[in-house]
Amino acid sequence: MKKLAKLSKGLYVALCFAFFYIPIFVTMLFSFNSSKSLTKFTGFSLKWYIELIENSEIMSAVWVSVSVAVLATAISTVLGTITAIGLSKNRKLIREWITNINNIPIMNPEIVTAIGLMLLFSAMKIEKGYLTMLLAHISFCTPYVITSVYPKVRSLDPSIANAAMDLGATPWQALTKVVVPMIKPGIIAGVLLAFTMSFDDFVISYFVSGNGVMNISIIVYNMTKRTNPTINALSTIVILVIFIAVLVVNIIPLLKRKRAVANEKSN
Amino acid sequence: MKKVISLIICGVLILGLVGCGEEKPSIKVYNAGEYIDTSLISDFERENDCRVIYETFDSNESMYTKVMSGEKYDVIIPSDYMIERLIKEGFLQEIDKTQISNYEKLIPGILSKDFDPENKYAVPYFWGSVGILYDKTVVSEEDINAGWEILKNPKYKDDIYMYDSERDSFMIALKALGYSLNTDDKSELDKAYEWLVEQNEIMNPVYVGDEVIDNMISGNKSIAIVYSGDAAYIMSENENLEYFEPEEGTNIWVDGMVVTKDCADVELSHKFIDFMLDAENAFKNSEAVGYTSSVQEVFEEVRDTIYNDNSAYVPRQGGAKDEYFRYQDAETKKYCAELWTKVKSQ
Amino acid sequence: MKYFKNLVKPYVLWSSVMIIIPLFVMLLYAVTNSGNSLVNIQFTFENFKRFAEPVYLNVFVKSLKLGIITVAICLVVGYTLAYIIAQFKERTQTVLILLVTIPMWINMLLRTYAWISILSDNGIINTFLEKLGLSPISMMYTDFAVMIGQICDFLPYMIIPIHTSLSKMDKSYTEAAYDLGANPVQTFFKVTFKLSIPGVLNGVIMVFLLSISTFVIPKLLGGGQYVLMGNLIENQFISVGDWNFGSAISILLASIILLAIRWMKKIDTGENSQK
Numbered sequence: 001m002k003k004l005a006k007l008s009k010g011l012y013v014a015l016c017f018a019f020f021y022i023p024i025f026v027t028m029l030f031s032f033n034s035s036k037s038l039t040k041f042t043g044f045s046l047k048w049y050i051e052l053i054e055n056s057e058i059m060s061a062v063w064v065s066v067s068v069a070v071l072a073t074a075i076s077t078v079l080g081t082i083t084a085i086g087l088s089k090n091r092k093l094i095r096e097w098i099t100n101i102n103n104i105p106i107m108n109p110e111i112v113t114a115i116g117l118m119l120l121f122s123a124m125k126i127e128k129g130y131l132t133m134l135l136a137h138i139s140f141c142t143p144y145v146i147t148s149v150y151p152k153v154r155s156l157d158p159s160i161a162n163a164a165m166d167l168g169a170t171p172w173q174a175l176t177k178v179v180v181p182m183i184k185p186g187i188i189a190g191v192l193l194a195f196t197m198s199f200d201d202f203v204i205s206y207f208v209s210g211n212g213v214m215n216i217s218i219i220v221y222n223m224t225k226r227t228n229p230t231i232n233a234l235s236t237i238v239i240l241v242i243f244i245a246v247l248v249v250n251i252i253p254l255l256k257r258k259r260a261v262a263n264e265k266s267n
Numbered sequence: 268m269k270k271v272i273s274l275i276i277c278g279v280l281i282l283g284l285v286g287c288g289e290e291k292p293s294i295k296v297y298n299a300g301e302y303i304d305t306s307l308i309s310d311f312e313r314e315n316d317c318r319v320i321y322e323t324f325d326s327n328e329s330m331y332t333k334v335m336s337g338e339k340y341d342v343i344i345p346s347d348y349m350i351e352r353l354i355k356e357g358f359l360q361e362i363d364k365t366q367i368s369n370y371e372k373l374i375p376g377i378l379s380k381d382f383d384p385e386n387k388y389a390v391p392y393f394w395g396s397v398g399i400l401y402d403k404t405v406v407s408e409e410d411i412n413a414g415w416e417i418l419k420n421p422k423y424k425d426d427i428y429m430y431d432s433e434r435d436s437f438m439i440a441l442k443a444l445g446y447s448l449n450t451d452d453k454s455e456l457d458k459a460y461e462w463l464v465e466q467n468e469i470m471n472p473v474y475v476g477d478e479v480i481d482n483m484i485s486g487n488k489s490i491a492i493v494y495s496g497d498a499a500y501i502m503s504e505n506e507n508l509e510y511f512e513p514e515e516g517t518n519i520w521v522d523g524m525v526v527t528k529d530c531a532d533v534e535l536s537h538k539f540i541d542f543m544l545d546a547e548n549a550f551k552n553s554e555a556v557g558y559t560s561s562v563q564e565v566f567e568e569v570r571d572t573i574y575n576d577n578s579a580y581v582p583r584q585g586g587a588k589d590e591y592f593r594y595q596d597a598e599t600k601k602y603c604a605e606l607w608t609k610v611k612s613q
Numbered sequence: 614m615k616y617f618k619n620l621v622k623p624y625v626l627w628s629s630v631m632i633i634i635p636l637f638v639m640l641l642y643a644v645t646n647s648g649n650s651l652v653n654i655q656f657t658f659e660n661f662k663r664f665a666e667p668v669y670l671n672v673f674v675k676s677l678k679l680g681i682i683t684v685a686i687c688l689v690v691g692y693t694l695a696y697i698i699a700q701f702k703e704r705t706q707t708v709l710i711l712l713v714t715i716p717m718w719i720n721m722l723l724r725t726y727a728w729i730s731i732l733s734d735n736g737i738i739n740t741f742l743e744k745l746g747l748s749p750i751s752m753m754y755t756d757f758a759v760m761i762g763q764i765c766d767f768l769p770y771m772i773i774p775i776h777t778s779l780s781k782m783d784k785s786y787t788e789a790a791y792d793l794g795a796n797p798v799q800t801f802f803k804v805t806f807k808l809s810i811p812g813v814l815n816g817v818i819m820v821f822l823l824s825i826s827t828f829v830i831p832k833l834l835g836g837g838q839y840v841l842m843g844n845l846i847e848n849q850f851i852s853v854g855d856w857n858f859g860s861a862i863s864i865l866l867a868s869i870i871l872l873a874i875r876w877m878k879k880i881d882t883g884e885n886s887q888k
Contacts, residue, residue, distance in 0.1 A: 009697050013709070016694045019765060020716050023727035026737060030730065038730035039740050056309075057321075079624060086620025098621060101628050104636070109826030109870060111843050112863045115850060116635030119860070122336055123638050139631040142624070161617070171616035202722050202829060207850070210338055212295065212320035220722045222323065224729065224833055225477040226301060235723045242718045250711055325852070332854035425751065431837030433852075467838070473754040474837030487734035487753075604853045609668040611848075612840040 024239060031232035038227055048233040058219055058234060064130065065215040069198040072137035076194050079138070080145025081187055085179060087146075088153045099150075102143045113140060114207035121208060128210030136208045137198045144197060145190035152186030153179075192249070293318035294341040294535050297330060299522070301477045301497075302344070302393075304555035311542050317535060325476050326432045328604070334358065334527075341530040342539055346522050348434070348592035350389045351382035353525065355594060359388045360528045366537035369544035374563045376584065377521050380591055389523030390540050391561035393553070395495035396519050396582040396589070397435055398512040400502075402489035414513030415443035417490065419466050428482065428491035431474040433607040434592060436463060438518045439492065448518055448590050451599040460606040467613050474611060483508065494520075498579035500557025510579035516588025521561070642860035660861035669845070669862075676841040679756075680825035683763045687820045688813065690764070691771035695812075696805075698772075699779040710776060717769045725762050725833050732758050732834070754836035762830040767823050771816035778812030779805070814881050818874055826866060842866050 030038050034045035052058060087095055105113050117136045118128075126132055156179070164174040180187070202217035209218060216234070223231055292315075296308075300323040308319050322340075324330040327349040334340065334353075345353065353359050364370050373391055383389045399418075401411055405426075410417050418427060418439065429436060438448040440459035450456065466472065475482070483491050484504045493501065498510040524540045526533065542548060546565055553560040553569050559580055560566045574580035583589060595603065644656045663669065698709045716724065731737045732752040739749040752758050786808065790800040806813075828843030840848070842862065849859030 009700075012693065013697055016690065016768075017712060020713070020768075023724060023731060023765065024716065024719065026731060027723070027727040039733075039735055039737055079627065082620040083624035086617050086622075086624075089618045090621060094621070098625065098628070101632055104632050107822070107871065107874060108867055109822060109843070111826050111828060111846055112639075112867045113635075115846065115859065115863050116639050117631070118850070119638045119642060119856070120631070120635040125337070128338065135631070139627075142627070146624075165616075175617070196718050200718070200720055202720075210333075212322050217720055217722045220720070220726060221829070222300065224722075224726050225480075227481045227730075231723070231726060235720075235726070238723065239719055243715060246711065246715055246718060250707075328854070329852040332850075332852060335854060429837075472838070476837070482733075485733075485735045601855075604855070608840075608845070608848060608853060611838050612668050612672045612845065613838075 027232050028236045028239065030229055031236040033229060033232075036227060036229060038229065038232070048229040052230050052233045052237075055230060057214075058230065061214045061216050061219040062234070064133070064213060065199060065217075068130075068134055068137055068215060069195050071134055072141050072198045073191055073194040076138045076141035076145050077187060077191050080142045080190055080194075081149050081180070081183070083142075084146050084149035084153045084183075084186075085175070087150060088156075088158070102146050105140050105143050106147070110140075110201075110203040111207075114204040117204065118207040128208060129213045130209075132208045132210070133205055133213060133215070136204050137201065140201075140204060141194035141197050144193045145187075148190040148193060149183055149186040152183040156182055291316065291318045292532055292535055293320060294530075294532050294539060295320040295322070295339065296342045296344075296539065297322050297324060297333075297340040298344040299324060299326075299330075301480065302522075302556060302558070304552045307543070307548055307552055310548070311539060314542070315535065315538060319539070328433055339529055339531075340527055341532060341536045342524055342526060344392050344522055344524050346520050346592065347380060347382040347389075348594055350523050350525055351594040354383065354388050358528055359525050360530065360533070361387045362390055362526060362540070363533075363537060366534070367541045367544065369541055369546075369562070372544065372546070372562045372564060374561055374566060377561060380521060381593065382591065383523070389521075389525050390544070392522045392524050392543065393496060393556075393558035394519075394521040394561055394582065395559050396512055397430075397438065397492065397494055397517050398498065398510050398579070400483060400491045400493045400498045400508055400510055400579075402486065402507050403509050404507050405489040411511050412514075414515045415439055418443075418472075418492075419469055421469055423490055424470050426488045426490055427470055427472040428479045428488055429472040429474045430479070430492045431476050431611075433603055435492065435518070436607065436610070437603055438592070440466075442513070442515045442517060442588070445515065448516075449593045449595075451596065453602065456599070456602060456606065460610065463610045464613055467610060494558070495579045495582045496556060496558025498557075499559075499574050499577050502577055502579055503557065503574065512583045512586070512589075514588070516586060516590065517583075519582060519584075519586075519589045519591055521591075639860045639863060642857050643864050644861075645857060647855065647857055660858045661865070663858060664862060664865060672840055672845050673842060676825050676843075679759070679763070679841065680821050683760065683767065683824040684817055684820050686760075686764055687768050687771040688817060691768055691816065692775055692809075692813070695772045695775040695779055698776055706776075706780065710773070713769050713772050713776075716765075721766055722829065724766055725830055728758070728762050728765070728834060729753070732761070753834065754839070756835075758834040759831050759839060762834045763824050763827065766830065767820045770819040770823065774812040774815035774819070775809060776812070778809045782808050811881060814877050818877055821873060822870055825870065 029041065031048055032044050032046070033041055034043035034047065083098075087098060090098075114136075117132075117139065121128060121132050160182070161174045161179055164178045165171065169177065200217070201215075202221065205215050206218055206221065209215070214222070216238070220231055220234070294317065296319055298321070302323070305321075308321055311317075312319055324333065327346050330343065330345055331349060331352065334343070343353075350359075367390060370390070377391050377394050378386050399411065399415075401417075406417070406423070410420055410422065413420065417423065418429075437456070437459050440462040441448045441450060441455065444455070444458055444462060446452075446455045446459070473488075479491050479493060480497055480501055482488065483493070483501045486505060486507065493510075495510065498508075502508050502510065524543065526536045526540075530536050543552065544562055546562060549560050549562045549565040550568065553565060554573050557574070557580070559582060560569060570580055643660055644658070645654060646657055646659065664673075698706055701709065729736075733739075734749065734751055734753060736753070738752065742749055782805070786804050787800055790804045795803065825841075826843050828841065828847045831839040831841050831844055832847075846859050846862050846866070849855045849862065853859075
């Protein structure tokens with residue numbers, strides 16, 4: 001009986017993961033297909049990868065996606081972190097007011113945020129393109145950074161920065177040398193969150209971009225109308241990069257801990 | 268760690284600036300999706316040492332909305348009725364024919380149409396008709412001869428792709444009912460709306476865009492509304508299919524290349540238009556997408572070689588009930604758009 | 614302390630421009646008609662009234678229905694999975710949760726695109742059925758396809774918060790329930806499920822928010838006739854060009870979601886105060 005229960009549990013988990021990973025696996029498999037078909041595997045070939053690299057439109061979309069994600073993450077992390085730090089030092093009223101505003105983009109459907117930004121840019125007569133995309137990404141990433149950093153700031157002893165300054169540190173030093181290192185886990189979580197949000201985004205980019213500036217999502221959206229294994233090749237690369245990145249991010253702390261344990265033992 | 272991060276950020280910033288800094292002459296071209304042999308764009312870029320920013324739209328309506336929202340383009344390739352709208356609203360500038368060396372080679376029969384009677388603003392790109400693409404092995408001769416009414420034949424329920432475009436869908440309903448496709452009579456439009464709603468209820472069709480091409484090639488459904496050019500291409504890949512233009516009349520169209528009023532590089536834009544009409548390029552283009560070339564010699568050559576025996580490559584000419592689309596006044600346009608949203612939302 | 618107080622100022626400025634003003638612009642569009650200049654502005658509720666027409670209400674009902682069904686399926690499937698995962702050893706749990714998160718990192722469009730080749734009429738499932746001698750099923754452009762796409766994309770958002778609250782739970786509660794003579798079913802509903810409600814609510818809110826406003830999945834897997842709230846909005850902005858009506862629908866959508874979230878949060882606090 002117990003064995004049966006265990007087996008059915010295992011089967012359930014396997015089925016769920018199959019549901020998640022079969023589409024991914026299928027995409028990857030057909031990127032190596034020698035024909036255009038996405039259903040019959042006719043033989044191994046790398047021709048879709050060659051086509052991918054030769055397709056300057058896709059390559060520039062990859063570049064837009066990556067550079068916007070990096071810049072948006074960097075800027076929103078700085079902006080979000082200093083806001084979170086500043087937030088804890090303000091009166092309750094201001095604090096609540098800002099947190100509420102900050103929750104708007106998180107709780108609003110993406111399409112509403114997207115349209116708001118699109119209307120804003122068109123009202124301000126800013127030409128749509130790279131800049132508008134970057135601004136929009138910063139705008140929806142920052143709230144996530146604030147929400148992941150702020151709890152860490154709140155759990156911080158408020159007198160710590162004061163103590164540092166009493167000991168002669170400038171406010172800048174107190175901030176960078178004392179406060180920031182202590183809230184580092186929150187910042188890292190914020191960075192990861194912001195990067196995924198930005199790299200993944202379709203809806204907002206779709207509405208605020210223009211002038212031929214496209215990120216990966218937009219170009220895939222435009223290309224899905226026709227069967228095109230080049231998308232599979234692109235997909236495979238993105239999946240592998242993310243897979244490796246996630247593994248590295250998760251394994252490094254494990255290794256570090258192991259090393260620390262080993263060091264302790266040898267001491 | 269910090270150093271690495273700041274290095275990465277600096278690198279990205281610098282590359283970003285360098286990317287923006289490259290100063291080549293450029294033009295922005297706005298065309299329908301799946302409507303060009305993309306290698307021609309790179310050929311043009313190489314030949315003229317310039318950059319083409321190429322964007323695509325799903326429908327003339329979405330193109331118009333985008334242009335209205337202030338987006339700037341140099342060359343646009345819309346359909347006849349949309350060109351007429353753009354002319355009337357002052358978005359276009361006249362074509363300087365002295366800069367189009369291939370102008371003489373155009374098919375005379377598709378010039379001087381009502382949307383641009385003196386050929387001042389538009390240079391024909393492709394032309395064709397709208398018709399029914401059907402699977403000969405499934406659809407009987409008798410059924411297809413019923414014309415547009417086949418779209419309401421319950422035998423083919425769940426077996427139809429409609430075109431996800433407001434004007435084309437209304438065209439079908441209006442023609443099926445025996446009205447002009449340019450009507451601004453609201454009672455006729457209401458009847459067409461009811462026709463479409465009823466069709467939607469009986470047949471449960473799928474409204475698609477360019478997805479229709481691959482879906483029909485692999486034979487997923489047996490009937491589809493398509494443009495003649497797409498039909499020609501699809502038929503060259505799937506020989507079970509045949510193209511049919513109903514007797515009740517259909518829409519004959521010409522898509523033209525136009526230069527916008529606030530075009531930044533008029534000379535390069537004209538070069539682009541001329542480039543597309545060059546016999547060799549026009550041949551490549553027509554071959555790749557299947558649409559009927561506007562250049563006489565290319566049209567004949569493709570007709571007799573690649574798309575030989577392909578009924579869709581030669582659209583019907585001179586059909587008594589066939590019509591070109593014309594400009595719709597703002598009120599009719601809004602009325603149709605609303606009705607169309609409703610048809611789809613049923 | 615005054616040093617750090619000012620650190621919020623840049624964001625106050627930023628958020629007013631990038632968050633508050635867009636909402637006001639949208640509101641302005643929603644309560645005016647096209648062709649208005651700023652000089653002689655005329656307010657109207659016409660755009661909101663238009664939404665009360667049966668066709669549009671229908672779209673709303675359809676979106677709501679699809680949203681609720683998606684949430685329900687995600688809840689049942691996701692809860693079961695989270696519950697099973699929470700019973701594994703800690704290290705296995707970390708790995709499994711990591712495997713749940715990875716798909717979230719992969720572009721949603723790429724994941725949805727993958728389903729097209731699986732579900733299409735000549736797709737992988739049908740090829741497979743054919744080999745088994747079964748007749749093919751038409752799945753693309755149906756409710757089923759849209760549902761599958763949504764569940765696959767949104768399920769992780771349900772699993773993660775539920776797992777977090779389950780794994781935080783103190784085992785002694787369930788043990789106590791057993792000691793007091795409760796059977797496993799009672800224990801589950803009276804203790805485990807009750808304690809995991811915050812996680813469940815977070816998951817429900819997230820999935821509901823995503824599924825009611827999506828327009829990509831219905832468009833790619835449902836076809837042009839599959840119109841949900843998100844598609845209606847996109848249509849107004851991209852092809853119809855009626856920004857006023859589009860803004861009105863957006864505001865309605867945002868308010869509905871806000872109300873739903875309020876209501877669910879209330880359940881949460883209500884539960885807490887009961888204890």
